[in-house]
Amino acid sequence: MINDLAEKILRSEKAAIARGISLVENESPQASVLLKKLYKNTGRAYLVGITGPPGAGKSTITNSLTKLLRAKGHTVGVIAVDPTSPFTGGALLGDRIRMQDSGTDEEVFIRSMATRGSLGGLSRKAKEACEILDASGKEFIIIETVGVGQSELDIAQTADTTIVVLVPESGDAVQTMKAGLMEIGDIFVINKSDREGSEALGIALRTMLHLKMTRESDRETPVVKTVASRGKGIDELLDLILRHKDYLAQKGKLESKRRENLLKQINELVNHRLEHKFWTAEKKSQLDEKIALISGREITPYDFVDGLFTDK
Ligand SMILES: Nc1nc2c(ncn2[C@@H]2O[C@H](COP(=O)(O)OP(=O)(O)O)[C@@H](O)[C@H]2O)c(=O)[nH]1
Ligand SMILES: [Mg+2]
Structure with a gap:
């Protein structure tokens, strides 16, 4: 299905382009499959x-x-x-x-x-x-x-x-x-x-x-x-x-500008993925639990974050 969509995008079909951008916009897992196929x-x-x-x-x-x-x-x-x-x-x-x-x-x-x-x-x-x-x-x-x-x-x-x-x-x-x-x-x-x-x-x-x-x-x-x-x-x-x-x-x-942009893009992808992987449901609920205490100065944000990184 993604193969078919990629083919149609390469043929510049409007409906396919629109569908591809929607996948990207909705952060569909298929978006990255598509982007990989199109990259070259x-x-x-x-x-x-x-x-x-x-x-x-x-x-x-x-x-x-x-x-x-x-x-x-x-x-x-x-x-x-x-x-x-x-x-x-x-x-x-x-x-x-x-x-x-x-x-x-x-x-x-x-x-x-x-x-x-x-x-x-x-x-x-x-x-x-x-x-x-x-x-x-x-x-x-x-x-x-x-x-x-x-x-x-x-x-x-x-x-x-x-x-x-x-x-x-x-x-x-x-x-x-x-x-x-x-x-x-x-x-x-x-x-x-x-x-x-x-x-x-x-x-x-x-x-x-x-x-x-x-x-x-x-x-x-x-x-x-x-x-x-x-x-x-x-x-x-x-x-x-x-x-x-x-x-x-x-x-x-042009080449050096684009290379710089690529480095930025790769960095963004890594950050996005790390962040996504880091914030498990458990960590999010810990934050929900502790935020009042942190804001009440009973726990420091530094200790809290240390805890997030040592927990397993
Ligand atoms: N007087 C005048 N109005 C303009 C000119 N260019 C755009 N406008 C008007 O300025 C408004 C905002 O334009 P728009 O292109 O939507 O601005 P954007 O928010 O920067 O995208 C619209 O009402 C345009 O018609 C211009 O050169 N002169
Ligand atoms: Mg505008």
Whole structure:
């Protein structure tokens, strides 16, 4: 059955891709069987991460970018991770694209993943969903995440090219720096540049990026202004993505970036498995039993954990 599903995913059948991602999302034991079968067919897609504050226009940009890539004959997969609006966020994106022209397009696959369990789990699942899309032959995979927490930043960072979307009203550039977005952006987008303040944001951003460049990189991080709702600046954005792709390839950086991501992924898998194995029903009930005493300062958390590790 999984063999059959894998075959269909490799043939890029939409229903099979959807089923595969559901297995991943539900942490079905079959998910890892599937991922193992698909693995040798992955590594071919180019991953683009789009992150930034809620409402910055990430979905609108993803939508326009998808259409543009399709117009140029590329196949596209989209994973929208939106913990801030578990029920509508991603669905809106799907609907919007469906309402336009990608709904019946066999070469586009869009999926939103909401937080059901932990965010950490979500980051792992999003990456696994990307592997499925990759194996299905999508040339470009866009991952949209809200840039507000560590997990979201992790997801964004697994991309080959990470785009940070800012808007004039999202506050000043300093706030962006605090949120850790400055470090992860390969390309910065000032969206809603039809609004006041985009000039000032552009200047502040370029100044900070220039300082960053002189410190650590041989490449100046580009800033592009867009009005995504009118499709303005998206051509330029795609051009910058492709240029970054070339830059990574030429400098041998794509390979090292991906290897680093693999190491991270392996580490996450190990941690996940250890944690799962460690927390037996018995240990969980011990915790339930003792938590009141620990919080009442009668037992220290250190002694309690020592006990968990010595018990057998
Ligand atoms: N004025 C203006 N509105 C925009 C622009 N891009 C997107 N929007 C609107 O901003 C809102 C949030 O966009 P969305 O793509 O859902 O943001 P996300 O939360 O970052 O995914 C929507 O109502 C969009 O139509 C833009 O360039 N200018
Ligand atoms: Mg969105």
